[in-house]
Amino acid sequence: MSALGTPAALASLPARIAELVRAQDLTSERLIIRVQFALAATLAVLYVLAPRPADAPMRLFAPVPVALLAYVFFTSVRFALSRRGPLPGWFIIPSIATDMGLLIGLIWAFHLEYGQPPAFSFKVPTFAYLFVFIALRALRFDHRFVLAAGLSAAFGWIALLVLGVIVSGPDAITHSFVSYVAGDKILVGAEIDKVIAILIVTAVLTLGAMRAQRTLIAAVREEAAVKEIRRFLSKGVADQISRSESLIEAGQAAEREAAIMMLDIRGFTPFAMRVAPAEVVKMLTSFHARIVPIVRGNGGVIDKFLGDGVMATFGAVEASQTAAADALRALEAVLVEAAAWQGSLASLGVKEALTVNAAVAAGPVVFATLGDGDRLEYTVIGEAVNLAAKLEKHNKVEKSRALVSAATLALAMSQGYRPAVAFDARRGAAVAGVSVPIDLYARVA
Secondary structure, X not given: OOOOOOHHHHHOXXXXXXXXXXXXXXXXXXXHHHHHHHHHHHHHHHXXXXXXXXXXXXXXXXXXXXXXXXXXXXXXXXXXXXXXXOOOHHHHHHHHHHHHHHHHXXXXXXXXXXXXXXXXXXXXXXXXXXXXXXXXXXXXXXXXXXXHHHHHHHHHHHHHHHHHHHHHOHHHEOOOXXXXXXXXXXXXXXXXXXXXXXXXXXXXXXXXXXXXXHHHHHHHHHXXXXXXXXXXXXXXXXXXXXXXXXXOOOOOEEEEEEEEEEEEEEOHHHHHHHOOHHHHHHHHHHHHHHHHHHHHHOOEEEEEXXXXXXEEEEOOOOOOOOHHHHHHHHHHHHHHHXXXXXXXXXXXXXXXXXXXXXXXXXXXXXXXXXXXXXOEEEEEEOHHHHHHHHHHHHHHHHOOOEEEEHHHHHHHHHOOOOOOOOOEEEEEEOOOOOXXXXXXXXXXX
């Protein structure tokens, strides 16, 4: 298996996924550096404040402060370089070996500090910090660095053992555990046990890091996929899906009082026949970029992009006590923005006179999940949906920019809505597809 940060591993991933993995890797490396600073600070505080044995004098240039200063220096160098971007493996691995070398050198210095035989250094509790340095590398999702830390510690301890034997001479070696613990002898088997413990811990953490690598890649893939998919869904619908505590199935439905807004671009067909598809998309994108924020800003959800039209819902995805009022506030803002958009069309090379018509209707709807087990879609069903679509088409008859049923306007006003511009009353309008005449209110400008 290729290491997570290696070119071979990243080359097999899509570019955007590989970039996300690199970002996570850099975040992990910076986390390690912060932990290293915290570790150095903790050790420094303990060195200064902790009760000290009578035979352990404190000196500025003693091995402990010197080692800590060197450790902070190398950590600061890594921190500065990490600010510029990901640190390459060829730099991190030697820096790990340097850290381990400093710690093992500090352990070796103990017998010199106290004027004891080399065997003294093998018994100091500072040995346990080797495991801390190894575990620290498990914070990053790259098993290479865990291996580098563990092998550096193991080989470093073996080198320390060999150096101790050479300096002390063969007479310093004992086969008695009691002599080892109570005296100044070196028990080779005990030191080999320490090396084995280091290697076992390294192996366990390496396996954990390898599993974490696979989990990270899967999670990054999933996160990227979810982000992309959410862009194809209305925000409210995406939130409903993410918050659902159970598996969403076809046929699930909820009845709600909602308002529906229909928008349509008049003159779109001749424009689309004249220009290239890319220009059509450019024009529609410029329209949607202005309209969608208004709908969302007023608590609405874009249900569908209907070619040259838009269907938005208020209070359908999530229940609302002000759905009709929110819809009419959005309608007013949409008409203002649509007029500005129409004025900008010349700069997009649009010669046709494109205008935006709208309609709003409120009433009971069913917010439902349709489809089968493999393909689901949220949709809104109800008379308010049908009426809004019919009213939008009826703008041609009334020569209006927007139409609202009288019942919808009355409901919106009961919810706190006050028109910024007066509507024109159209009493007893005969709307195609509606069985009886209905009272409407129109906006003509």
